[in-house]
Amino acid sequence: MSSMTATPKKNLMxxxxxxxxxxxxxxxxxxxxxxxxxxxxxxxxxxxxxxxEESVRGCDAFxxxxxxxxxxxxxxxxxxxxxxxxxxxxxxxxxxxxxWGYARQDKKHRGREPISARLIADxxxxxxxxxxxxxxxxxxxxxxxxxxxxxxxxALPVLSEHIKRSYGxxxxxxxxPDSGRVRLAERWAETLGGTPLAFIHKTRDPRRPxxxxxxxxxxxxxxxxxxxxxxxIDTGGxxxxxxxxxxxxxxxxxxxxxxxxxLSGPATERLSGCGAREVxxxxxxxxxxxxxxxxxxxxxxxxxxxxxxxxxxDDGSVTSLFDGNA
Numbered sequence: 429m430s431s432m433t434a435t436p437k438k439n440l441m442x443x444x445x446x447x448x449x450x451x452x453x454x455x456x457x458x459x460x461x462x463x464x465x466x467x468x469x470x471x472x473x474x475x476x477x478x479x480x481e482e483s484v485r486g487c488d489a490f491x492x493x494x495x496x497x498x499x500x501x502x503x504x505x506x507x508x509x510x511x512x513x514x515x516x517x518x519x520x521x522x523x524x525x526x527x528w529g530y531a532r533q534d535k536k537h538r539g540r541e542p543i544s545a546r547l548i549a550d551x552x553x554x555x556x557x558x559x560x561x562x563x564x565x566x567x568x569x570x571x572x573x574x575x576x577x578x579x580x581x582x583a584l585p586v587l588s589e590h591i592k593r594s595y596g597x598x599x600x601x602x603x604x605p606d607s608g609r610v611r612l613a614e615r616w617a618e619t620l621g622g623t624p625l626a627f628i629h630k631t632r633d634p635r636r637p638x639x640x641x642x643x644x645x646x647x648x649x650x651x652x653x654x655x656x657x658x659x660x661i662d663t664g665g666x667x668x669x670x671x672x673x674x675x676x677x678x679x680x681x682x683x684x685x686x687x688x689x690x691l692s693g694p695a696t697e698r699l700s701g702c703g704a705r706e707v708x709x710x711x712x713x714x715x716x717x718x719x720x721x722x723x724x725x726x727x728x729x730x731x732x733x734x735x736x737x738x739x740x741x742d743d744g745s746v747t748s749l750f751d752g753n754a
Contacts, residue, residue, distance in 0.1 A: 438488055440741045441518075443480070443509055445493030447502040448714045451526070451730055452492050458734030468505070476505050478512055489518040490561075490737050495529030496713045497692070503529050503548065507555045514556030522559040522740060523552050526712035526729060527660075527688045531566035534573075549573035561736060563712050563729060564659045564687040579746045581736055583687040583710045586727050588619045590708060591655055591685060598653040598681070603645075605658050605670045606630050616657050623655075624648055628670045643673075650678035653705075660688035661709075664695035668702035681705045689715050689726070696721060 444452030444463050456463050465481040491513065493506035506523065513521050533544035545566075552560065553575055561579040565571065571578040591600075600620055604613040604627035617623045626647025654674050661667055661684075671682045682704045689709035691699075699707050700721040709715065710729040720726075732749070739746050 441487040441489050443491045445505045447496050448494035454730035455734045458731055478508050485517040486519045488741050489513050489521045490524055492524040494713050495527050499529050510555040510557050520558050523557040524561045526563045528562045534567050545570050546573040587685045601649045601652040601654050603654045603656045605666050645677045651680050653681040654679045656684045658686045661686045662690040663693050664698035668698040671702040671704045675703050688712050691719050
């Protein structure tokens with residue numbers, strides 16, 4: 429006999445960076461696997477070292493890392509993990525980034541500016557990533573920056589289920605914090621049973637990041653419980669001003685729902701004092717105790733990530749997780 433035959437076998441291995449170990453543990457529990465042990469530490473000058481303590485040859489590797497502050501360290505650590513897996517002969521490497529770092533830099537507003545969201549995609553491709561899995565991109569076209577499959581997951585089912593369970597008896601209206609989120613607001617309105625839509629007309633100076641001026645509400649919100657939706661909240665200025673405008677214009681109550689709680693600088697103070705009845709996030713990014721307040725609710729994104737990972741590993745359909753609307 430001049431050849432050898434073997435039955436191919438698939439082996440899922442989950443790897444976690446140090447940014448959000450709680451989320452990784454929840455995903456591992458939902459998948460009924462353990463996180464692959466590794467040595468990971470930073471040298472005195474900030475350089476990062478990673479080594480896996482088990483053989484990864486031929487495995488289907490899923491590398492989970494949240495791009496939280498300090499964001500450049502978290503991205504670099506994930507890149508190093510991908511490189512280590514490639515050099516150790518992992519069969520397929522899927523990068524799981526619940527929050528895509530630099531996603532807001534997805535186009536040039538003026539000359540001589542970078543498109544950093546594309547740079548992130550290029551770096552992971554160069555490092556050896558075969559696939560990217562992420563949640564609620566800032567703009568959907570970022571998927572096209574990566575030369576390979578991108579599983580774009582939506583936190584809408586997780587967030588909307590909480591809203592329906594907590595406020596289903598109220599007269600709701602879905603409010604986009606700006607005109608750019610109207611498409612997302614339409615999906616929210618449909619999910620909540622055809623509620624009215626509104627958006628906040630605002631102006632923003634591209635030369636002054638994290639600053640916006642909320643001007644007026646476009647839509648009928650008087651007497652309704654308004655659900656302000658967004659993909660991320662960074663410094664909280666936009667959302668806090670939106671809540672103030674809605675309450676001024678006659679909203680009965682305001683709920684804020686966002687996927688990514690970046691929560692930089694004065695965000696916690698602004699959100700806790702803006703008058704919103706509840707502020708809801710998922711845990712795509714770690715939210716430490718010092719940034720939390722009584723009206724904040726944090727929902728787990730782990731079951732969604734785990735099911736998507738399982739579908740990818742099993743060559744199933746990720747789209748089916750969203751009733752064909754992914």
